[in-house]
Amino acid sequence: MQDDSIIKVKNVNFHYGDFKALTDINMDFEKSRVTALIGPSGCGKSTLLRLLNRMNDLIDGTRVEGEVLFEDKNIYDSNVDPVEIRRRIGMVFQKPNPFPKSIFNNIIYGPRLLGVTGKGDLRDLAEQSLRQAVLWDEVKDILGQSAMMLSGGQQQRLCIARALAMKPDVLLMDEPTSALDPISTAKIEELIEGLKKHYTIIIVTHNMQQAARISDYTGFFYLGKLIEYNLTEKLFTTPDVKQTEDYITGRFG
Amino acid sequence: MYLSSVMSRQLKEIVIKNIFFLFALVSIFILGLIIVFLFREGVPIFKVVSVKDFIFGNEWYPTYDPPDFGIWPLIVGSIIVTLFASLIAVPLGILSAIYISEIAPPLMKEILKPVIELLAGLPSVVLGFFGMVVIAPFLQETFDLPTGLNIVNVSILLAIMAVPTISSISEDALYSVPREFKEASYALGATKFETIVKVIVPAALSGISTAVMLGMARAIGETMVVLMVAGGAAAIPESIFDSVRPMPASIAAEMGEAPFRSDHYHALFAIGVVLFFMTLFFNLIADYISTKFKEVGTATL
Numbered sequence: 001m002q003d004d005s006i007i008k009v010k011n012v013n014f015h016y017g018d019f020k021a022l023t024d025i026n027m028d029f030e031k032s033r034v035t036a037l038i039g040p041s042g043c044g045k046s047t048l049l050r051l052l053n054r055m056n057d058l059i060d061g062t063r064v065e066g067e068v069l070f071e072d073k074n075i076y077d078s079n080v081d082p083v084e085i086r087r088r089i090g091m092v093f094q095k096p097n098p099f100p101k102s103i104f105n106n107i108i109y110g111p112r113l114l115g116v117t118g119k120g121d122l123r124d125l126a127e128q129s130l131r132q133a134v135l136w137d138e139v140k141d142i143l144g145q146s147a148m149m150l151s152g153g154q155q156q157r158l159c160i161a162r163a164l165a166m167k168p169d170v171l172l173m174d175e176p177t178s179a180l181d182p183i184s185t186a187k188i189e190e191l192i193e194g195l196k197k198h199y200t201i202i203i204v205t206h207n208m209q210q211a212a213r214i215s216d217y218t219g220f221f222y223l224g225k226l227i228e229y230n231l232t233e234k235l236f237t238t239p240d241v242k243q244t245e246d247y248i249t250g251r252f253g
Numbered sequence: 254m255y256l257s258s259v260m261s262r263q264l265k266e267i268v269i270k271n272i273f274f275l276f277a278l279v280s281i282f283i284l285g286l287i288i289v290f291l292f293r294e295g296v297p298i299f300k301v302v303s304v305k306d307f308i309f310g311n312e313w314y315p316t317y318d319p320p321d322f323g324i325w326p327l328i329v330g331s332i333i334v335t336l337f338a339s340l341i342a343v344p345l346g347i348l349s350a351i352y353i354s355e356i357a358p359p360l361m362k363e364i365l366k367p368v369i370e371l372l373a374g375l376p377s378v379v380l381g382f383f384g385m386v387v388i389a390p391f392l393q394e395t396f397d398l399p400t401g402l403n404i405v406n407v408s409i410l411l412a413i414m415a416v417p418t419i420s421s422i423s424e425d426a427l428y429s430v431p432r433e434f435k436e437a438s439y440a441l442g443a444t445k446f447e448t449i450v451k452v453i454v455p456a457a458l459s460g461i462s463t464a465v466m467l468g469m470a471r472a473i474g475e476t477m478v479v480l481m482v483a484g485g486a487a488a489i490p491e492s493i494f495d496s497v498r499p500m501p502a503s504i505a506a507e508m509g510e511a512p513f514r515s516d517h518y519h520a521l522f523a524i525g526v527v528l529f530f531m532t533l534f535f536n537l538i539a540d541y542i543s544t545k546f547k548e549v550g551t552a553t554l
Binding site: 058 | 296436441
C-alpha cells in the first residue's frame with residue numbers, strides 16, 4: 001500500500017482532568033490534501049486538532065495516551081521538543097489573533113525566532129507570505145501600521161500569512177472562518193484551495209457546506225469518537241455509517 | 254392608583270440618584286478643603302522668602318536668627334532616595350509579577366500573591382524599626398561608616414514598600430493580556446521566555462508603566478521610614494552613604510516644635526505644597542501613560 005500520510009494518529013485517548021474528551025482515535029492525514037473535521041460542539045474535533053501540534057500541553061491537567069506520528073516520529077515522545085513541532089506544524093485560530101504590533105512585525109515574528117535577521121530576507125519573506133495569503137495588495141502600502149486596524153477577514157488572512165512565514169509542512173485551522181462574514185469566508189476558502197498544493201491542511205469546521213466545498217477527506221466526530229472517516233465526496237453523498245447520514249442531513253446534532 | 258405608583262417610583266429614583274451624588278461630592282469637597290488649607294498655611298512663607306530662594310536655596314536653618322528657608326537639600330534628598338528605591342523596586346516588582354503571572358505553578362502562585370500583598374500591609378513604622386536595628390548596624394560595620402542611617406538604608410526600605418504596589422498592578426496588567434496572543438506566539442514555535450519578552454510584556458507595557466509610577470509616588474510620599482532611617486541631615490549628599498532629610502521627614506520632625514503660624518510653620522506647609530505637586534506630577538504621568546499610551550502604544554509596538 002502506498003503511504004502518503006504525513007501524520008498518523010494511533011489509538012489516541014485524551015483526558016481533561018477526569019473528563020475523557022477523545023476515545024480511541026485512529027486517523028491518517030494525507031500529504032498535500034485538505035482534511036476536514038466536522039461534528040457537533042464538544043465532540044472533540046478541536047481537541048484532536050490541538051493535539052497535533054501539542055497546543056494542549058499549555059492547558060493544565062491534560063493527559064494523552066497513544067501515539068501521534070509526524071513523519072513516523074511520535075511527537076509525544078519525551079525527547080521531542082514541542083517548540084520544534086510547532087515550528088513545522090502551524091496553526092490558525094478561530095478568532096483572528098494578530099499581535100498588537102505592525103503588520104510587518106506580525107509576519108516576521110516567527111522567522112525572527114528562527115534567527116532570520118537580514119532586513120532584505122525578512123522583507124522578501126513578508127511579501128511572499130502575504131502574497132500567498134492573498135493579502136499583499138491590500139496591505140503593501142501600510143506594512144508599518146498596526147495589524148489591529150485591519151478588518152476581521154484581513155486579520156485572519158494576516159494570521160494565515162504569519163503561519164505560512166514559518167514555512168510549515170502542515171497547517172492546522174480551527175474554525176478559521178466562524179468569526180467572519182460570507183465574503184471574507186469565501187476569500188479564505190479560495191486561499192485554502194490554492195494552498196493545498198504545497199501544504200497539508202487540516203481544518204475544523206462547523207460549516208458542513210464548507211467541509212464539502214474545500215476538503216478532500218472528512219472525518220465526522222461525535223462524543224469524542226471518530227464515527228466515520230472517508231473521502232469527502234463519499235461521506236457527503238453515500239456515507240457508510242447511519243449516524244453520519246443523520247448528522248449531515250440535519251436530523252440530529 | 255397606577256399613576257401614583259409611577260410617581261413614587263420616579264421619586265425614589267431621583268432621591269437615590271441624589272444621595273449618591275451627594276456622597277461623591279463630599280469626598281471631592283473634603284479633598285478640596287485639604288488643598289485650600291495646605292495653600293493657605295503654606296503661601297505666607299513667600300512674603301519672607303522668594304519662591305526661587307525657597308526651592309533652590311541650599312540652606313535649611315529654620316530656627317536660626319535670621320532663619321534660612323532653602324529646601325533644595327530636602328528636595329534632592331527626596332528625589333535621590335526615590336530614585337535609588339526605584340532602581341531596586343522596579344526590576345524586583347516587575348520580575349516577580351512576571352513570575353507570578355506567567356511562570357509560577359498554581360500552588361506557588363497562591364502562596365506568593367498574598368505574601369507580596371501582605372508586604373503592602375506592613376506598618377511603615379515596623380519597617381523603619383527594622384531599618385534602624387538590623388540594616389543600619391549591618392551597613393555601619395560592613396562599610397565602616399559613621400552612621401548606618403543613610404541613603405542606602407532608606408532606599409532599601411522604600412523599595413520594600415514600593416515592590417507590592419509595582420508587583421500587584423503589573424501582575425494585573427500581565428494577567429489581562431489576552432490568551433489569544435499567547436497561543437498565537439506558542440503556535441509559531443516561540444518558547445515561554447520568548448513569548449513573555451516579545452508578546453506578553455509589550456502588550457502589558459502601559460499597565461506596567463502605571464505600576465512603576467504609582468510605586469514611585471508611594472516612595473516619595475512615605476514619611477515614617479524616611480524619618481526613622483534617612484539620618485536627617487539637611488545637606489546635599491556627596492555619597493550614597495551620606496544621610497539625607499527628605500521632605501516628608503522634615504515636615505514630620507519639625508512640625509511639633511514649630512510655633513503656630515510662625516515662618517517655620519508656614520515653611521513646613523510650603524514643603525507640603527511642593528510635595529503635593531510632585532506626587533500629583535507622578536500621578537498625572539501614570540494617568541497619561543495608562544490612557545494615551547495604551548491606545549497608540551500597544552498598537553504600534
